[in-house]
Amino acid sequence: MFRWSISRRRWLFAYATLAPVVAIYLYIRILPIGQTFLMSFRNWDLISVNKPFIGFENYLELLRDVTFLRSLRNTTVIAFGIVFLSVPLSLLVAVLLATPRKLNPFYETAYFLPVVTSMVPATLAWKWILDANEGPMNQFVGWFGVEPQAWLINPRLALFSVILLSSWKILGYNMIIFLVGIRNIPQDLYAAATIDGAGSWQRFRYVTLPLLRPILLFVSVITVIQSYNVYTQVYVLASDAQGAPGYVVRVLVYDIIENGFRFFRMGYASAEAMMLLVIVMTLTLIQFVTLRDRA
Amino acid sequence: MKSMLSTTKTTPQLNIKTRHGLVGDISSTIILMVGAILMMMPFLWMLSTALKTPGEILVWPPKLIPENPTLQNFVTVFATAPFGRWLLNSLLLAVVSTLAILATSAIAGYVIAKFTFPGRMALFLVILATAIVPFEVYMIPLYLSASRLGLINTLPGLMMPFLIMSFGIFFIRQNAIASIPDELIEAGRIDGASEFWIFTRVVVPLLTGPLSALGIFAFMQAWNQFVWPLLAVNSKSLYTAEVGLALFQTGYTINFGAVSAGSVISVMPILIVFFVLRRQIIYGIALSGLKG
Amino acid sequence: MKVLRKLSAISMLVLLTSVALGQTLSIWSGFPEMEAFYQRVADDFTTDNPDVNIEILTQPLRDYERRITVALPSNSAADILEISSSFAARLVQGGLMPPLTEDLQTFVRGDAFNDFFVENASFDGDVYGVPLFRGQGALFYNIEMFEEAGLDGPPQTMAEYLDYAQTLTARDDSGDPTRSGWSLRLTGGGSGVAEKFWTILHQFEGSLVEQTDDGSWVAGYNNEAGAEALRYYVDLVNKLDTVNPELRGDAEGFQLGTTAMFIRESWVIGDIASKTPDLPYATALLPRGTIAIPVNLYVTNDNPLAYEFIEYALKPEHQLWLVENVGWLPNRQDIDYTPVVESIPQLEAFLNIPEDHVLFTVPPISAIDEVQTRFAERLVAAYINADLVDNPEGIQAFLAEAAEETNQILSRAGLQ
Helix, strand or coil, X not given: CHHHHHHHHHHHHHHHHHHHHHHHHHHXXXXXXXXXXXXXXXXXXXXXXXXXXXXXXXXXXXXXXXXXXXXXXXXXXXXXHHHHHHHHHHHHHHHHHCCCCCCHHHHHHHHHHHHHCCHHHHHHHHHHHCCCCCCHHHHHHHCCCCCCCCCCCCHHHHHHHHHHHHHHHHHHHHHHHHHHHHHCCCHHHHHHHHHCCCCHHHHHHHHHHHHHHHHHHHHHHHHHHHHHCCCHHHHHHHCCCCCCCCCCCCCHHHXXXXXXXXXXXXXXXXXXXXXXXXXXXXXXXHHHHHHHHHC | CCCCCCCCCCCCCCCCCXXXXXXXXXXXXXXXXXXXXXHHHHHHHHHHHHCCCHHXXXXXXXXXXXXXXXXXXXXXXXXXXXXXXXXXXXXXXXXXXXXXXXXXXXXXXXXXXXXXXXXXXXXXXXXXXXXXXXXXXXXXXXXXXXXXXXXXXXXXXXXXXXXXXXHHHHHHHHHHHHHCCHHHHHHHHHCCCCHHHHHHHHHHHHCHHHHHHHHHHHHHHHHCCCHHHHHHCCCHHHCCHHHHHHHHHHCCCCCHHHHHHHHHHHHHHHHHHHHHCHHHHHHHHHHHHCCC | CHHHHHHHHHHHHHHHHHHHHCEEEEEEECCHHXXXXXXXXXXXXXXXXXXXXXXXXXXXXXXXXXHHHHHCCCCCCCCEEEEEXXXXXXXXXXXXXXXXXXXXXXXXXXXXXXXXXHHHCEECCEECEEEEEEEEEEEEEEHHHHHHCCCCCCCCCHXXXXXXXXXXXXXXXXXXXXXXXXXXXXXXXXXXXXXXXHXXXXXXXXXXXXXXXXXXEEECCCCHHHHHHHHHHHHHHHHCCCCCCCCCCHHHHHHHCCECEEEEECHHHHHHHHHCCCCCEEEECCCCCCEEEEEEEEECCCCHHXXXXXXXXXXXXXXXXXXXXXXXXXXXXXXXXXXXXHHCHHHHHHHCCCCCCCCECCCCCCCHHHXXXXXXXXXXXXXXXXXXXXXXXXXXXXXXXXXXXXXXXXXXXXXX
16 A cells, blocks of 8 residues: 555655646647648638638649649759758768867867857858848959859859858868767777788778768758758848848748748648658668668 | 866777878868868857948958947947847747756656656657657647637747757666666665655756756757747747847848847857857767767 | 835836727728828827727738738728728628718718729628828939930830930940839839739739620730730840849839839829939820729728718828828818829829729729739749740740639639
């Protein structure tokens, strides 16, 4: 009898403390996610009382919607572009920073600063740098003999600009993760490699890289997943009282918000959101499976 | 300044020189230095533009160092927009969100780690599964819920989505399993301590490290929020610094100086916090990043 | 301490009761520059009704429209809403706003307003909104640049627009334009691009969407007018090279001197006055006619104060103040605007509209914003597409494809 009451007291504590957390959780996470799912099969304009069930029609329309497909393509290009630009660079910096140097704290700070800077002011700084008329970017590329470019207006360059500024922002974060990974590599492996006559490139190629592979995969996938939600940069680049530059870069979240809150197509926007979820889940699953195999 | 990760690991540093050591060292220093300068460029331009006169901003080629530095842009910004209020809103949002996330993560993470009760595994799996769902996926129904509750355009509505963090619960659970011995809890129980007392006096002090890492992460996450504040708040007095700045620039296309001054103002507080807590912040982010 | 606490409790109580006793009237607007106007009317109103506490809230248009859409169904919107006709239509059709009182309806139908504005504020035989002001376009041109180029007046025909654009373009040594002769809206978010295109299309007697005899809506640009309008843009950008997306254009470029002329609404007058007051410029009518977007005041409940406030807002003195200080055009036609036009001659092209000038407006149909936004996306790409130069088939194909999308949107919205 005594034992039973103790475990009951513990249950009571567990349930009593978890109840509010679970309640909040249900209300601001689980419920909305479920509602998005259900809404994606309906047609609703935010005003009407009727929300007719239309099955998979929203999804079928999405597959034919050029704007959605372009958003999807842009977002994909951006997400993978950020990985290809930021991951090798951050790995390079991390490897260089693994050797002790007097100025390391300075470098670490410089590379990490963009990570803590919020996105809106960061994008505004870039918006100015990339300005076609007065921006320093054109001066910079001019030193290498490149003609001035309309960075935010030319569709390809605008896409590249988003990749560039996002990579700048995330580089320091990836660098830190790599740095932790490198510091966790046992030093005697390097010592052994050096004794075997390996140079610094061979040490990187045959010791660092193989041991870092899980972290490399982790960083790449996390970067892709995060980048699929790209929105703030595009919003800031594209918003302007006059003709907005950067509008050419239409991304998924932009499209979701526009369809939902501007064209009042809540069901359609929900279907789009579900597509985003499917993409993110697939990527996570790939990461999970690959990492598990290696472990 | 000490290297930020030197506290996390005490293994001896790699210190073996090869024949190419010196050449390699010089070239790596050059790469690191050029890279560091490029990384800081946007900040320098932001500051430079903020200090320029309208005439000088339009001069080609642009000069990094203003010829006649002026604070006029900052005066303009404070005269036309309530930046102080926006920063305060951001701070309120970040503080409330951080405290809420710390409280909910600590208690839920601990209970899930150390208590056996029916449904524990299911709960944990659900939390784990929703951790990867991007906010953008469910923001529309959340907006409608907030609207039904009359929370649109209020501070509580602004804070609503950020009271809880799936990853926070997961993170604390892992740490509680790893660093809180069951014996310690049992000892407390045998001494007749209440479960609540054990949690606040025994468990929380042992979790200080992970909790502060989580706190930093949560604070930055809340400070950087954009999509939700943009949707959920409509009146100027409730904007966060991020939203205020983004909408401020739309009215000032002709005035890059004012926009840059606004950027400098909104970026300053977080940079100051960063320089003060540099090591903790980087450590916290490194920890949180290694969740996988 | 105790005294202090008591005092503060009492002051709290007084504060609460005073709020409870006084009546509140709230007004929302989607044009931040209108705040000064409402404040002025409110000051006048509270002089006569000192108990009334008036709350004015203005915010950027898109956020504002989102806000009322969510607030109206939950009865949390302001007493008075300022909404453009086309956006209000879907709210009125959705039964979210009541018609005006009989008295006010009679007043609106009277001599004070042109039929155009009454129609745009009505639905199914009832008047729902009180016409307040309109956004209307005209040509802005830089007098000094015109004189330098030897032009002694604004262009009169579309052919002249083309000539003027070339004459007025300034170029650097390599021939690249440093100043556009005529700045066109070539990039930018959403409906703006389509609306500007519509204005040019209108000069060629085309329309973005048209209502057929059976009441359904179709794309109205897949024809000769659409082809001519698009050819205009394509030629000016790609063939004549008088304008490109990189050059600063629009009001901003006009103020900075990087464009010699452009078409825009009357608010630019106020904007120039505040930013570059010394700019020598004039305005002129467009060849055939221009866009006019009526903005009305709607009452969301039966608060009698709301109707009273609207009467104050319509007072001639406030209407005159509106055009002179904010730059939006008041819609009352029974007021003498001569003094304002005399002090601000640029208003002439906005306020003295000849009989044969054909006004058009964005129709009050629910899908129009989506139609414009989607079309705009295609236009932005087409404008800079050099393949469309001297390529009538290409232009035809572009228009046909775009029209198909437009019709699809219209049909999905049940308008076909």
